[in-house]
Amino acid sequence: MIPVSVNRSDSETGVPAVDSEGLPDHVSEAEIRESAARERREKLRQFVTDWQGLTGLILVALFFASAIFAPVLAPYEPNAIDIPARLSGPTLEHPAGTDQLGRDTFSRILYGGRVALKVAAIGVSVSLVLGLILGMIAGFGPRWLDNLLLLIFDTVRAFPTIVLALATVALTGPSLWIVLTIVIVTAIPQYARVARTATMSLKNSDFILAERSLGAGTVRMLWHHIMPNVIGPLMILAAMEVPVVVTIEAGLSFLGLGVLPPTASWGTILNEGYLVIRDTPWMVIAGGIPLILTTLGFTFLGEALRDIFDPRMGKGR
Amino acid sequence: MTLYLVKRIGLSLAVIFLVVAVLFSLLYLIPGDPATIALGPRATPEAIQRYAEKMHLDEPVWMQFLIYVGNALTGDLGVDVFSDRPVTAIIGERIGFTLSLVFAGMGWAMLLGIPLGCFAAVRPNTWLDRVTGVLSVGTIAVPSFLVSIWALLIFAVHLKWLPAIGAGEPGELGDQAIHLVLPAFAVGLSWVGYLARMVRASMLEVMGETYIRSARAFGLRPRRIVYGYALRVAILPTITLIGMGFGGLISSTVFAEIIFSRPGIGKLIFDSVMARNFPVVQGGVLVATGLYIFVVLVSDLIIAWLDPRVRESL
Numbered sequence: 174m175i176p177v178s179v180n181r182s183d184s185e186t187g188v189p190a191v192d193s194e195g196l197p198d199h200v201s202e203a204e205i206r207e208s209a210a211r212e213r214r215e216k217l218r219q220f221v222t223d224w225q226g227l228t229g230l231i232l233v234a235l236f237f238a239s240a241i242f243a244p245v246l247a248p249y250e251p252n253a254i255d256i257p258a259r260l261s262g263p264t265l266e267h268p269a270g271t272d273q274l275g276r277d278t279f280s281r282i283l284y285g286g287r288v289a290l291k292v293a294a295i296g297v298s299v300s301l302v303l304g305l306i307l308g309m310i311a312g313f314g315p316r317w318l319d320n321l322l323l324l325i326f327d328t329v330r331a332f333p334t335i336v337l338a339l340a341t342v343a344l345t346g347p348s349l350w351i352v353l354t355i356v357i358v359t360a361i362p363q364y365a366r367v368a369r370t371a372t373m374s375l376k377n378s379d380f381i382l383a384e385r386s387l388g389a390g391t392v393r394m395l396w397h398h399i400m401p402n403v404i405g406p407l408m409i410l411a412a413m414e415v416p417v418v419v420t421i422e423a424g425l426s427f428l429g430l431g432v433l434p435p436t437a438s439w440g441t442i443l444n445e446g447y448l449v450i451r452d453t454p455w456m457v458i459a460g461g462i463p464l465i466l467t468t469l470g471f472t473f474l475g476e477a478l479r480d481i482f483d484p485r486m487g488k489g490r
Numbered sequence: 491m492t493l494y495l496v497k498r499i500g501l502s503l504a505v506i507f508l509v510v511a512v513l514f515s516l517l518y519l520i521p522g523d524p525a526t527i528a529l530g531p532r533a534t535p536e537a538i539q540r541y542a543e544k545m546h547l548d549e550p551v552w553m554q555f556l557i558y559v560g561n562a563l564t565g566d567l568g569v570d571v572f573s574d575r576p577v578t579a580i581i582g583e584r585i586g587f588t589l590s591l592v593f594a595g596m597g598w599a600m601l602l603g604i605p606l607g608c609f610a611a612v613r614p615n616t617w618l619d620r621v622t623g624v625l626s627v628g629t630i631a632v633p634s635f636l637v638s639i640w641a642l643l644i645f646a647v648h649l650k651w652l653p654a655i656g657a658g659e660p661g662e663l664g665d666q667a668i669h670l671v672l673p674a675f676a677v678g679l680s681w682v683g684y685l686a687r688m689v690r691a692s693m694l695e696v697m698g699e700t701y702i703r704s705a706r707a708f709g710l711r712p713r714r715i716v717y718g719y720a721l722r723v724a725i726l727p728t729i730t731l732i733g734m735g736f737g738g739l740i741s742s743t744v745f746a747e748i749i750f751s752r753p754g755i756g757k758l759i760f761d762s763v764m765a766r767n768f769p770v771v772q773g774g775v776l777v778a779t780g781l782y783i784f785v786v787l788v789s790d791l792i793i794a795w796l797d798p799r800v801r802e803s804l
Contacts, residue, residue, distance in 0.1 A: 324508070325508075328505050328508040328512065331782060332509065332779050339744070343766070343768060416631060420635075450642065458640075
């Protein structure tokens with residue numbers, strides 16, 4: 174425990190007793206480091222003993238590995254056609270069966286994971302950055318700007334995602350870039366709202382007021398002092414957002430409004446499987462499993478991270 | 491309350507206005523001739539000519555927008571490019587199928603999810619609580635369109651218990667109800683999880699309150715305490731959740747309608763996208779979005795009515 178010095182305690186003088194380095198004099202630097210390390214160890218222990226968090230981590234690692242190493246792992250070319258072997262169930266040669274053109278479903282799933290990973294990585298990171306910036310501007314800027322941004326966020330959120338996607342694709346035609354745009358535009362308000370609330374609560378805190386009185390510029394205050402305090406909850410939100418993004422991509426590709434055939438995506442595999450559902454169940458089964466594993470993995474991981482780093486957000490949401 | 495009411499309704503109207511503006515400007519954000527974009531590359535010159543006249547494309551853009559808003563306010567959402575029928579009439583025929591699906595899906599999810607959450611909260615850390623917890627995350631994580639496809643595979647194609655497509659014969663309620671079962675199951679499944687978790691979390695909080703302890707001390711029966719006193723307060727965050735999640739519910743309804751060939755608004759929008767029938771897409775999207783905004787508004791007003799603190803926040 175921290176030894177309390179008897180002679181000049183903080184409570185008596187009302188002024189924290191500090192040494193030359195600005196640390197409270199009754200706590201050495203080594204003790205602070207020790208305490209921080211203990212907290213880190215405690216959090217790590219909390220994480221590895223939580224079976225949901227570990228399962229999530231394993232599934233997420235599997236998702237990344239299978240997508241990145243797809244060319245190495247896939248037993249066949251994803252678009253190699255083999256008509257005589259069409260619509261087969263799982264066999265030794267084709268562990269997940271084949272589709273209506275005799276293409277190996279397992280290989281196509283592995284390559285489909287690359288599309289999902291691409292959309293998730295680009296979509297989540299871009300919307301996180303834009304949402305962070307807009308949220309900080311809304312929280313830090315003048316009242317009218319805040320109200321305007323909130324109105325815009327509300328408008329974007331008023332569209333059900335798939336409905337907005339349908340309206341856009343009706344005019345532009347399907348493409349991966351439209352999927353990405355929809356994902357980014359619809360995700361920004363969520364990050365922005367969290368960043369805005371956190372920024373507003375920091376805006377009038379002592380260290381920001383002190384900084385302002387020393388003449389620091391707005392960008393410096395936001396970038397160096399607000400952002401590090403705001404980004405934590407956003408990262409957890411980002412982990413929870415991955416399943417949503419992957420589902421939107423698969424859903425739009427399923428409707429034929431996202432990735433176009435012959436490119437393999439979990440959505441196009443499900444779409445082709447849906448068309449032959451009366452002949453073989455294997456394609457819709459094989460196309461759905463990776464989708465479920467990925468969403469489960471990121472949900473478990475995100476919840477475990479949230480419970481450890483941000484207990485205030487509670488288990489229920 | 492009146493001030494809150496006025497402000498909140500004003501905000502909803504502003505959002506609807508912006509939604510209309512977005513839908514309108516989509517046509518102009520995309521480079522090219524609006525009539526050609528709206529009707530697609532296969533449209534005949536005559537069709538383009540007719541569309542240009544109907545949409546007043548020869549007027550300046552702001553004038554077109556005013557005409558569009560004015561028409562929308564009087565319930566005129568334009569006409570179907572192919573059949574020349576008013577979009578409002580087409581939507582009117584279809585919206586019943588969407589609303590019945592939304593209510594059925596949400597209804598069974600509430601009937602199952604809310605009691606599950608209560609049971610789990612009353613006996614925390616028992617096997618029932620744990621099973622509910624895992625099942626909740628499980629149902630939330632499975633995308634609803636996948637539930638639709640797999641439900642179709644299992645119950646319609648494989649077991650042949652229920653019909654796979656359509657909405658049943660018009661006028662025969664029994665047949666229509668049977669056709670509603672699978673889509674409603676698919677739409678509601680993830681909501682069982684959401685509701686159970688939300689109710690459990692807020693119930694746990696409420697059950698620790700002193701007035702619950704007093705009720706216990708007075709010797710009220712546990713069932714009465716849970717359903718009569720605790721649930722009343724614990725249901726509040728759930729109402730917000732239902733309002734906010736309604737957009738997701740509409741999205742999964744769109745998928746369920748397409749997968750089960752149910753002739754609702756979602757299927758209408760999708761078919762019109764495929765046929766490049768933009769006036770119908772525009773109208774359908776406007777109605778679906780308006781419905782969502784309306785539900786969020788109603789849930790916010792209910793919360794403000796039940797909980798006076800909320801009224802200060804706007």
